[in-house]
Amino acid sequence: MKISKVSETAINENPHKVDARMLYNKDSAQAVHIHLNPGESLKPHITPVDVFFFVIEGTPDVLVGTEKRKVEENSLVESPKDIVHCIYNNSKKTVRVLVVKAPKPTTKTKLL
Numbered sequence: 001m002k003i004s005k006v007s008e009t010a011i012n013e014n015p016h017k018v019d020a021r022m023l024y025n026k027d028s029a030q031a032v033h034i035h036l037n038p039g040e041s042l043k044p045h046i047t048p049v050d051v052f053f054f055v056i057e058g059t060p061d062v063l064v065g066t067e068k069r070k071v072e073e074n075s076l077v078e079s080p081k082d083i084v085h086c087i088y089n090n091s092k093k094t095v096r097v098l099v100v101k102a103p104k105p106t107t108k109t110k111l112l
Contacts, residue, residue: 034095050081051079052076053076058093
């Protein structure tokens with residue numbers, strides 16, 4: 001059994017300049033833990049595969065396509081492939097989100 005602890009996983013360098021840690025990276029899927037401090041956000045981007053976001057902590061604003069909504073803890077948000085999406089922490093508290101891409105992308109994400 002392999003167990004990956006967020007606290008023991010290295011922060012990946014990324015164009016969003018946020019704390020993002022790759023917890024799972026196989027051909028079938030990728031799982032990334034993202035920690036956003038108040039005021040931090042991802043850059044709007046488009047991925048070539050389906051993505052879902054599971055909000056572990058906090059209440060981020062999530063953009064999928066043209067719809068932007070505040071999302072509560074313990075909620076899952078789906079984002080189909082080739083659709084712009086983004087996560088914003090406009091609150092005064094920490095936001096932690098598990099991002100899962102399935103299957104693992106074979107082409108680059110497009111930043112907007």
